Amino acid sequence: MVLTISNCTIIDGTGSDPVKNQDLRIENDKISWIGNTNMNPFDANDNDEIISLSNSVVMPGLIDSHVHISQGYEVDQSGFLSDTIPYLTIRAALSCQKILDSGFTTVRNMGTYGYIDVAVKRAQEEGSITGPRMVASGEMLMSSGSGELGYVRPDADIPDMKSGFFTGYEEAARAVRTQIYHGADVLKLIAICRLGSDSHTLPWDSEVTRDELRAVTNEAHRLNRKVAAHAYSSSSVKDCVMEKVDSIEHGVMIDTETIKLMASEGTFLVPTMNAFNSYLMPDAASRYPKYRLDRGRPMAATQRENFSEYLRHDISIAVGSDGPRPGSPPGSSAREIALLVDAGMDNLQAIHSATLNGAKLLGLDKEIGSIELNKKADIILVDGNPAEDISTLTNPDNIRLVILDGKITKNTC
Numbered sequence: 001m002v003l004t005i006s007n008c009t010i011i012d013g014t015g016s017d018p019v020k021n022q023d024l025r026i027e028n029d030k031i032s033w034i035g036n037t038n039m040n041p042f043d044a045n046d047n048d049e050i051i052s053l054s055n056s057v058v059m060p061g062l063i064d065s066h067v068h069i070s071q072g073y074e075v076d077q078s079g080f081l082s083d084t085i086p087y088l089t090i091r092a093a094l095s096c097q098k099i100l101d102s103g104f105t106t107v108r109n110m111g112t113y114g115y116i117d118v119a120v121k122r123a124q125e126e127g128s129i130t131g132p133r134m135v136a137s138g139e140m141l142m143s144s145g146s147g148e149l150g151y152v153r154p155d156a157d158i159p160d161m162k163s164g165f166f167t168g169y170e171e172a173a174r175a176v177r178t179q180i181y182h183g184a185d186v187l188k189l190i191a192i193c194r195l196g197s198d199s200h201t202l203p204w205d206s207e208v209t210r211d212e213l214r215a216v217t218n219e220a221h222r223l224n225r226k227v228a229a230h231a232y233s234s235s236s237v238k239d240c241v242m243e244k245v246d247s248i249e250h251g252v253m254i255d256t257e258t259i260k261l262m263a264s265e266g267t268f269l270v271p272t273m274n275a276f277n278s279y280l281m282p283d284a285a286s287r288y289p290k291y292r293l294d295r296g297r298p299m300a301a302t303q304r305e306n307f308s309e310y311l312r313h314d315i316s317i318a319v320g321s322d323g324p325r326p327g328s329p330p331g332s333s334a335r336e337i338a339l340l341v342d343a344g345m346d347n348l349q350a351i352h353s354a355t356l357n358g359a360k361l362l363g364l365d366k367e368i369g370s371i372e373l374n375k376k377a378d379i380i381l382v383d384g385n386p387a388e389d390i391s392t393l394t395n396p397d398n399i400r401l402v403i404l405d406g407k408i409t410k411n412t413c
Helices: 077-081 085-101 116-126 159-164 169-181 210-222 234-242 256-265 273-280 290-312 335-343 347-353 356-362 390-394
Strands: 002-010 019-027 030-036 048-052 056-060 062-067 104-109 133-135 141-143 186-190 226-233 247-253 268-270 379-383 399-404 407-411
Touching: 002 379, 062 356, 085 104, 085 116, 085 399, 085 407, 104 356, 104 399, 116 133, 141 169, 159 169, 169 186, 169 210, 186 210, 210 226, 210 234, 226 234, 234 247, 234 256, 247 256, 247 290, 256 290, 268 356, 273 290, 273 335, 290 335, 335 347, 335 390, 347 356, 347 390, 379 390
Parallel strands: 002 048, 002 056, 062 104, 104 133, 141 186, 186 226, 226 247, 247 268
Antiparallel strands: 002 019, 019 030, 056 379, 379 399, 399 407
16 A cells, blocks of 8 residues: 655654645655655656545654553443453454544553453454554553452452462462563563552552562563553552563652653653542542542642652653543543643643553564654654644544554544
């Protein structure tokens, strides 16, 4: 396929200012030419497709670095751990189509059970279903004694979730190998959560030992996989950072000392502001039990207060919606980008977090994440200018064109 997008404004994902009056040429699955519309050296032939929309912006495909594709979103998301695997797999496939149509061409799934994300990824690669490029984690890793997520206790009768449970160094390393054997591209570790359970009280200390953390990161890195750690408090995040975890998911209650440590170690933060903002929504009481609201609402406020420190110390931030979830159906991932702007990022910084920075976190920045010559053609065309109004991205109808790996998956131009 040869496609030229003509006379557009390009936001390239690097944080640079938009460039107007540009043409972009795609051949096969790669970007083959970028330049001023008046200097396009190519003559169109009968096999070329040309799209020209003067008021549109071309951007890299967006990246959501924290999703749960089988998660519920009507009421409490715990349904994704109690419904049947066949049902959740179908639901996940349908969610992925909506996520792709909203402009997100790559997602990193951060936990399911029954290896649903691995199965969906395989079906996408075979061409059986359509969805964003999938970075799969398989099942979540957690200490056998943590009792975490409330609805996922070690004594729970969920056989398809237990391959990630461990006690001690050897079991933790074995759990990593098990996930990779089943197709995991990244490892998701529950260092601490407790928000999802009414059986815990503060403090929020780490639920895995330093030795177990070391086992997970050593074995994952030996096998060329990254580790994402679900952690909230300064103590748990510090442990994770010192044991070379690649990203902290949430990190909502970290102090300035911990923020500086993350910055010095180059540890990514995926703040998932959308998750905590959901506790502040007017209908939150109809979607969550009271104990979750009592914990989640103060955490949302703390995260807002900390955000300026994230920016001041230049932590690497990637966009992660933690969705679908109550109040955030499939296709609403861009709300996270808008929340980053609302918290203090400028529009181009937030777009950078949703494109090139996300690609760096996933280890895919040589292939995707920015509009550059010879990179994969993961591209969206937006009706409006998100550099001026970030809310443009939050309406899927504004995403007029979606190209994944050089193939058009949505075209309403």
